[in-house]
Amino acid sequence: MPIYEYHCETCGKNFEFLTFGSEKPKCEFCNSQQINRLISTCGFVSKGKAGEVTRQSASASSCSGCSSTSCGSCSA
Numbered sequence: 001m002p003i004y005e006y007h008c009e010t011c012g013k014n015f016e017f018l019t020f021g022s023e024k025p026k027c028e029f030c031n032s033q034q035i036n037r038l039i040s041t042c043g044f045v046s047k048g049k050a051g052e053v054t055r056q057s058a059s060a061s062s063c064s065g066c067s068s069t070s071c072g073s074c075s076a
């Protein structure tokens with residue numbers, strides 16, 4: 001199941017949202033739907049069903065090399 005990181009335009013916070021089916025994500029802090037998806041969330045690749053990527057990183061929301069989204073292995 002895909003999890004994406006979002007940035008809320010309304011309150012300025014970042015949060016992760018687990019998408020079930022076509023459920024529309026909204027800010028978990030202020031319920032705003034004025035949000036942007038952050039593409040390069042570590043450990044999850046947002047192109048199609050990345051089964052192998054999901055499996056190796058299922059227990060963590062970041063890659064093994066860093067805790068942010070900017071290292072070399074994050075952008076693979």
Ligand SMILES: [Zn+2]
Pocket residue numbers: 008009010011012013027028029030031032
């Ligand atoms: Zn918000």
